[in-house]
Amino acid sequence: VNLVTEWLTDAEQRAWRGLMGMTARLDAHLGRDLQERSGLSAADYAVLVPLSESPDGRLRVFEIAGRLGWEQSRLSHQLTRMTRRGLVRREGCESDRRGAFIVLTEAGRAVIEEAAPGHVAAVRRLVFDGLTPDQVAALDQIARQVLARLDEAEASQADRR
Amino acid sequence: VNLVTEWLTDAEQRAWRGLMGMTARLDAHLGRDLQERSGLSAADYAVLVPLSESPDGRLRVFEIAGRLGWEQSRLSHQLTRMTRRGLVRREGCESDRRGAFIVLTEAGRAVIEEAAPGHVAAVRRLVFDGLTPDQVAALDQIARQVLARLDEAEASQADRR
């Protein structure tokens, strides 16, 4: 049974499978690269970036979750693993006893600073060195449009409850 | 510490974070949608598509892995779960005793045929209804270029061993 071509044009179908394939392979490649060269998983790296960009290397859990667009539960599990390996440390929050600060350890800072240049270089080499400014602009615009549709869709789903 | 803007232009960085965010949220949204409406995970759906497109609803394990670009191990674990739920069945191969056929069950076919129209409609609504033919063409071309670079990169890594 042909399940897809009835609903998407050939060009759309090619673009869709291409996009999904590209991001899947890109994620896999970058993740392996990171792991081999620094011992960090892609998830570790994602969490370390906002922490290292924060002035004092500390953020509330919900701030990290917000910047990454992660669910709290996912982040909490990830932080448990990272704490176990000494990349971050949990600290209570004085002004709001419910909350917790996540603090980048010295070891964590050392690892991310060592890993970042190579990672960004890989992204540049694999993606952006081959693209024209027009293509970069097109990508940015497409991403914004699709994200806006997702916002709409999820807002109207929330209403329905 | 600013880890990214030293190596990517602002436009590139926006496009990169936009693309990654878009695919992450799109995957999450489509996965939840599929799960709610049909009980299938995204991984289940991915496996069922090539099987349902095959003339007799049966493919060798390595054929499925090839079409999806999955590692054999990943697929094998997935097939174990799908077999347990009765979506597919394993059958030995006469002509090559090492191999195995994966056969779509009646239940599996019923589920995928029920799930596919809604899934494709969601993709159309969230992505393609908002894009011009030019944007679709741009996306396709970018995907091809990046995939080609990944092929190069992985080929030269393989040489180095």
Place this chain on the structure above:
DNA sequence: GAAGATTGAGACCTCAATCTTT
């Protein structure tokens, strides 16, 4: 009750090791 956060169960993925057949 809602917000901030954690936990446990179960599904999923990767890596390395294994087994069988070619």
Place this chain on the structure above:
DNA sequence: AAAGATTGAGGTCTCAATCTTC
């Protein structure tokens, strides 16, 4: 030895339930 495929261990993600504090 290489190809087809499976297995086990350990990391990761989601969902629902929970706990505490606001």
